[in-house]
Amino acid sequence: MDKNRINEFLIEKGLFITAIFSIMVIFVIILFILMEGLPAFEEYGFFNFLFGLAWSPNHGEYGVFAMIIGSLCVTLLSLLMAVPLSLLCAIFMAEVAPNNIRKILKPVVETLSGIPSVVYGFFGLIVLVPFLRESFGGTGFSMFAASLILTVMVLPTIISISQDSLRAVPHEYREASFGLGATNWQTIKNIVFPAALPGIVTAIILGMGRAIGETLAVIMVVGNVVQIPSSIFDPVRTLTANIAIEMGYATGLHYNALFGTAIVLFLIIMILLLVANYIRYKYKVDIGGGYL
Amino acid sequence: MDSKLKVVIIIFLVVGFVYFVINPGSTYERIDIVGSTSVQPLAEKLANAFMENRPDIRINVQGGGSGMGIRSTQQGIVDIGMSSKELSSDEKKDITVIEIGKEGIVVGVNNKNNVFDLTIEQIRDIFNGKIKNWKELGGPDLEIHVITREEGSGTRSAFESIVMGDTEIKSDAVVQSSTESVKQSVASDPGAIGFVSLAHMSNDIKALLVEGVEPSDVTVANGEYLLQRPFLFLVKGENTPVLQEFLDWIKSPAGIKIIKNENIVPN
Numbered sequence: 001m002d003k004n005r006i007n008e009f010l011i012e013k014g015l016f017i018t019a020i021f022s023i024m025v026i027f028v029i030i031l032f033i034l035m036e037g038l039p040a041f042e043e044y045g046f047f048n049f050l051f052g053l054a055w056s057p058n059h060g061e062y063g064v065f066a067m068i069i070g071s072l073c074v075t076l077l078s079l080l081m082a083v084p085l086s087l088l089c090a091i092f093m094a095e096v097a098p099n100n101i102r103k104i105l106k107p108v109v110e111t112l113s114g115i116p117s118v119v120y121g122f123f124g125l126i127v128l129v130p131f132l133r134e135s136f137g138g139t140g141f142s143m144f145a146a147s148l149i150l151t152v153m154v155l156p157t158i159i160s161i162s163q164d165s166l167r168a169v170p171h172e173y174r175e176a177s178f179g180l181g182a183t184n185w186q187t188i189k190n191i192v193f194p195a196a197l198p199g200i201v202t203a204i205i206l207g208m209g210r211a212i213g214e215t216l217a218v219i220m221v222v223g224n225v226v227q228i229p230s231s232i233f234d235p236v237r238t239l240t241a242n243i244a245i246e247m248g249y250a251t252g253l254h255y256n257a258l259f260g261t262a263i264v265l266f267l268i269i270m271i272l273l274l275v276a277n278y279i280r281y282k283y284k285v286d287i288g289g290g291y292l
Numbered sequence: 293m294d295s296k297l298k299v300v301i302i303i304f305l306v307v308g309f310v311y312f313v314i315n316p317g318s319t320y321e322r323i324d325i326v327g328s329t330s331v332q333p334l335a336e337k338l339a340n341a342f343m344e345n346r347p348d349i350r351i352n353v354q355g356g357g358s359g360m361g362i363r364s365t366q367q368g369i370v371d372i373g374m375s376s377k378e379l380s381s382d383e384k385k386d387i388t389v390i391e392i393g394k395e396g397i398v399v400g401v402n403n404k405n406n407v408f409d410l411t412i413e414q415i416r417d418i419f420n421g422k423i424k425n426w427k428e429l430g431g432p433d434l435e436i437h438v439i440t441r442e443e444g445s446g447t448r449s450a451f452e453s454i455v456m457g458d459t460e461i462k463s464d465a466v467v468q469s470s471t472e473s474v475k476q477s478v479a480s481d482p483g484a485i486g487f488v489s490l491a492h493m494s495n496d497i498k499a500l501l502v503e504g505v506e507p508s509d510v511t512v513a514n515g516e517y518l519l520q521r522p523f524l525f526l527v528k529g530e531n532t533p534v535l536q537e538f539l540d541w542i543k544s545p546a547g548i549k550i551i552k553n554e555n556i557v558p559n
Binding site: 129140 | 329355356357360435437442443444445463464465466467468469473476477480481484
């Protein structure tokens with residue numbers, strides 16, 4: 001009896017320590033980024049840094065505003081393409097497709113997420129960029145090229161998670177709907193989809209996180225020009241690309257400014273997460289004492 | 293039996309650990325090399341080959357840029373500084389400069405482009421945005437797409453100091469973060485122009501003649517090809533015997549072979 005209690009105690013504390021450990025890691029990272037990045041804000045001024053238009057380390061100019069716009073535009077544009085595509089695909093796989101088709105589709109979608117980002121980037125550089133240049137003019141290195149690549153990259157994330165949440169909707173819901181004489185599409189549109197919405201929003205958040213954080217594939221196709229784009233065919237530079245490109249050479253204030261860029265990225269992701277969580281909270285569905 | 297084995301293993305580990313703590317390579321001589329990231333790969337190759345024959349010497353190679361190489365040599369922090377640009381007479385004070393080789397910088401265009409010879413001035417005007425179309429240079433009626441490297445890149449700063457003069461590379465030039473991606477971008481775009489080091493040149497893109505001189509090992513070595521930069525080792529004061537041995541070895545046939553393998557033109 002006593003032995004059981006000790007076991008219980010050890011397992012409980014063990015789990016606690018593991019949980020604490022992962023949180024600790026995040027805090028250590030945040031602390032490190034803040035310590036390295038804050039000197040840049042102090043020396044250059046937070047608002048100069050945030051809203052400055054010129055980024056030119058050789059001339060001591062560190063404004064990241066164009067890159068904030070670049071990151072947000074690339075991410076939003078890719079979500080604009082990826083969300084409808086992946087939701088329709090998830091609905092098809094979860095509700096419409098017969099079992100044998102689903103058995104083929106699921107591993108294919110999962111393979112998509114296993115392809116390394118450098119392969120996506122190289123594909124973009126060799127195939128997509130020349131294609132865009134011939135079709136739309138310019139250099140081909142553009143926001144649009146990066147968004148297209150990111151669209152493909154976030155598809156598997158959004159598809160698999162939203163598909164899981166669609167399938168988690170209790171069968172009674174569907175049966176009740178069919179019982180009232182609704183067609184399959186009416187059931188999906190009015191019952192299953194709204195009930196699965198919180199899970200779908202989670203899927204979109206995770207997809208967004210992947211899009212805004214993706215670096216390597218984006219660097220290869222986005223052109224990395226520090227400017228505010230006037231069309232989707234203009235090259236831009238994203239925050240992550242800025243850090244990755246220049247980290248190798250940076251010393252002194254330049255080094256701090258790159259960590260400052262990381263802080264800005266961090267803030268943006270936090271804000272987006274808060275907004276998304278609010279939406280999820282607002283649309284959650286109450287079923288029999290629990291939430292979906 | 294089991295516990296005896298454990299005890300034996302633990303004793304071994306403790307003894308080994310204590311040995312390494314008390315005796316941390318006291319027989320090693322150290323050489324620290326710091327500086328230009330362009331010279332770094334070559335210096336690492338040289339160091340590794342040298343250490344194979346002399347296991348009693350440890351050579352540490354670190355990047356940081358030419359500026360850092362010059363500064364830390366002046367301050368005497370490191371044994372050898374690396375620089376990929378000539379030193380000003382001010383910087384040269386009490387530093388001995390050893391040139392281990394020269395590297396050419398190739399201005400490359402797409403293989404389909406029929407422009408083959410440009411002056412430095414024309415290249416400057418292309419990169420600062422004054423010349424916008426290939427037909428101004430006798431080429432096809434195509435917009436020029438300038439592809440450059442990121443700020444801080446050794447190749448870019450060498451290119452800027454030789455070609456750009458007081459002007460700047462235009463701000464809307466596409467930035468690629470490696471030699472390979474510059475080459476790929478130029479190879480796939482008929483209107484593109486970019487620069488890569490001669491060492492990384494291949495048939496994917498067409499090397500332009502600069503002022504009528506083709507970039508090659510020969511023209512870089514005799515100075516006819518203007519877009520080149522030196523690879524320098526900097527030392528200060530009296531060399532220790534080990535350091536002198538390393539520097540002599542670099543100039544020996546074995547060292548020169550390694551330099552040539554890296555496509556650097558040795559002196």
